[in-house]
Amino acid sequence: MTYAIQAEGLVKRFGETQALAGVDLTARPGTVLGVLGPNGAGKTTAVRVLATLLKPDAGTALVGGFDVVRDAHRVRQLIGLTGQYAGVDEMLTGTENLILIGRLLGMSRAESRARAAGLLERFDLSDASERAAKTYSGGMRRRLDLAASLVGRPQILFLDEPTTGLDPRSRNGLWDIVRGLIDDGVTVLLTTQYLEEADQLADDIVVIDHGRVIAHGTPDALKTQVGGQILEVRPVTRADEVTVARIVSDLTDALPEVRDGLVSVPIADSSVMPAVVRRLDEAGVLVGELSLRKSSLDEVFFALTGQRTEEDIEPELTTSGASA
Amino acid sequence: MTTMTVPERRVTPATAVRNTLTLAWRNLVQIKHNPMELIDLSIQPIMFVLLFAYVFGPAMSGSVAAYLPILIPGIIVQNALFATMTTGVGLNVDVTKGVFDRLRSLPIARTAPLAGRIIADVVRQAWSMAILLAVGMLIGFRIQTSALALIPAFGLLLAFALLLSWASVFIGLSVSEPEKVQVFGFVVIFPLTFLSNAFIPLSNNYPAWIHNIMEYNPVSQIANAIRGLLIGHDVAGHSQPVIGPAINALLWGVAIAAIFIPLSLRAYKRRV
Numbered sequence: 288m289t290y291a292i293q294a295e296g297l298v299k300r301f302g303e304t305q306a307l308a309g310v311d312l313t314a315r316p317g318t319v320l321g322v323l324g325p326n327g328a329g330k331t332t333a334v335r336v337l338a339t340l341l342k343p344d345a346g347t348a349l350v351g352g353f354d355v356v357r358d359a360h361r362v363r364q365l366i367g368l369t370g371q372y373a374g375v376d377e378m379l380t381g382t383e384n385l386i387l388i389g390r391l392l393g394m395s396r397a398e399s400r401a402r403a404a405g406l407l408e409r410f411d412l413s414d415a416s417e418r419a420a421k422t423y424s425g426g427m428r429r430r431l432d433l434a435a436s437l438v439g440r441p442q443i444l445f446l447d448e449p450t451t452g453l454d455p456r457s458r459n460g461l462w463d464i465v466r467g468l469i470d471d472g473v474t475v476l477l478t479t480q481y482l483e484e485a486d487q488l489a490d491d492i493v494v495i496d497h498g499r500v501i502a503h504g505t506p507d508a509l510k511t512q513v514g515g516q517i518l519e520v521r522p523v524t525r526a527d528e529v530t531v532a533r534i535v536s537d538l539t540d541a542l543p544e545v546r547d548g549l550v551s552v553p554i555a556d557s558s559v560m561p562a563v564v565r566r567l568d569e570a571g572v573l574v575g576e577l578s579l580r581k582s583s584l585d586e587v588f589f590a591l592t593g594q595r596t597e598e599d600i601e602p603e604l605t606t607s608g609a610s611a
Numbered sequence: 612m613t614t615m616t617v618p619e620r621r622v623t624p625a626t627a628v629r630n631t632l633t634l635a636w637r638n639l640v641q642i643k644h645n646p647m648e649l650i651d652l653s654i655q656p657i658m659f660v661l662l663f664a665y666v667f668g669p670a671m672s673g674s675v676a677a678y679l680p681i682l683i684p685g686i687i688v689q690n691a692l693f694a695t696m697t698t699g700v701g702l703n704v705d706v707t708k709g710v711f712d713r714l715r716s717l718p719i720a721r722t723a724p725l726a727g728r729i730i731a732d733v734v735r736q737a738w739s740m741a742i743l744l745a746v747g748m749l750i751g752f753r754i755q756t757s758a759l760a761l762i763p764a765f766g767l768l769l770a771f772a773l774l775l776s777w778a779s780v781f782i783g784l785s786v787s788e789p790e791k792v793q794v795f796g797f798v799v800i801f802p803l804t805f806l807s808n809a810f811i812p813l814s815n816n817y818p819a820w821i822h823n824i825m826e827y828n829p830v831s832q833i834a835n836a837i838r839g840l841l842i843g844h845d846v847a848g849h850s851q852p853v854i855g856p857a858i859n860a861l862l863w864g865v866a867i868a869a870i871f872i873p874l875s876l877r878a879y880k881r882r883v
Contacts, residue, residue: 335712338716339716340712340715340716353618358620360618360619360620360621360622361618361620361718363716363717364618364619365618366716367716368713370709370713371709374708374709374710374711374712374713375708375710375713376637376641376710377708378641378644378645379644380644383637387633387634387636387637388713388717390629390633390636391630391633391634391714391717391723392717392718393629419644419645432713435713436713439717
């Protein structure tokens with residue numbers, strides 16, 4: 288088996304909405320594939336198809352070498368799924384939630400109890416193990432959800448926006464857990480809106496927008512693909528930002544972005560710098576800040592989708608089943 | 612990753628039964644952590660029996676004791692109908708909270724989440740029926756036929772509730788939040804149980820059309836069958852047949868299930 292996950296031409300339509308318009312993606316065994324995209328791009332739909340929760344209208348997907356439609360039951364024996372919204376029973380305790388999964392997977396009472404205790408310990412939930420999950424904080428719930436998806440020791444794990452809505456500390460904690468899983472040889476498909484998350488965890492990245500893959504590669508390859516460096520200029524007088532934008536646009540042939548008085552533009556060649564300085568000087572623009580830096584995944588994302596990844600984007604809703 | 616054990620192709624019937632029982636356990640063990648539900652299942656039926664018996668009894672039948680043969684079977688039926696809402700509410704919570712996604716990503720029988728829910732609700736039904744009967748007996752209700760008649764009476768009620776619960780399943784899978792299941796339940800079940808002979812003896816003082824509704828209402832039919840089984844005669848002392856009303860009630864149930872089972876399965880497939 289070359290790929291742990293292999294999808295070709297996945298299409299899914301919900302009424303008028305084309306959620307997936309022909310998605311191809313692959314994940315090599317034991318690696319993390321980051322699926323990146325703005326809200327409504329089709330990330331969650333892709334995960335739901337790969338996790339056998341939705342049948343695609345067209346296209347095929349193999350997970351662990353088995354077809355997700357024809358051999359769904361076999362696929363389910365290999366995968367773990369952690370959704371955007373924690374799929375735990377809030378009325379049950381942490382222990383009961385995990386025992387439930389263990390029993391459903393055919394473990395004996397003792398076996399599932401031991402597995403539950405081990406996982407709760409590992410996810411730092413032992414103290415809360417006998418409390419109903421409804422009393423858990425957001426971070427604890429995500430950890431319990433992740434623990435629940437690991438009861439059956441899956442070889443392939445789907446994490447659908449596992450850190451959306453978590454505070455930075457909980458997010459870091461979850462990243463460590465995911466790194467631990469990778470060390471165990473698990474293949475992970477991770478969807479996220481956070482570029483930093485993909486940068487931190489993913490071996491390969493697929494960028495999805497409007498149900499299509501618009502870019503794929505390693506994080507580094509994607510960064511170099513969209514211009515090597517970013518030139519940033521902040522004029523002392525905010526009113527000068529229009530002049531600055533015009534000058535850098537003339538010299539770089541790229542469309543500059545202006546935000547809060549800061550003009551930034553991707554450049555392919557840093558030799559343009561002296562010309563920029565000269566032209567600014569000639570135009571009589573006082574420059575407060577001028578810098579050159581390597582582009583971040585943020586810029587890559589912006590260049591590819593024309594969208595910023597805002598922190599305040601509303602989380603996608605999964606309830607209708609018709610969302611992204 | 613290279614040497615992977617080849618997974619099973621499909622679920623065996625034995626596994627399906629075990630999955631169902633595990634999920635039934637899950638739906639019942641919840642009660643432990645949710646005292647409100649225990650109140651719902653116990654205190655509320657007790658309260659209804661006491662209020663109806665002591666407030667309506669003297670006005671309706673001259674005394675509490677004389678009213679109990681009408682009330683207790685009727686209130687058991689009403690309670691069974693309200694309890695079917697639990698099925699819809701529970702399913703809806705599972706779908707909206709993502710529990711269903713988790714269950715469906717597991718290698719378990721496809722029917723187990725639904726079947727487990729229904730079995731757990733049958734246990735809940737049996738529990739509240741027992742409570743109602745016990746409270747009724749405490750304040751003077753007597754089974755006038757034979758204690759053994761309780762077995763067919765419970766069986767009939769459970770079968771009736773099971774058939775009707777498909778309406779609740781459909782609503783639970785169709786609406787966006789649990790509260791809507793409750794609202795829908797109240798709007799349908801309250802008129803249905805009050806436009807019947809569950810709490811009052813049918814008389815000719817009603818306009819003909821209301822009288823007809825009350826007479827053919829499945830709630831009246833099942834209440835009559837239960838009265839026939841437990842008491843043997845109606846208020847006027849005439850003997851109360853069982854078979855006819857029981858068949859009528861079950862026919863109603865089958866008709867309702869025949870409508871809502873296909874609708875539910877469609878909603879289930881679409882939703883999950």
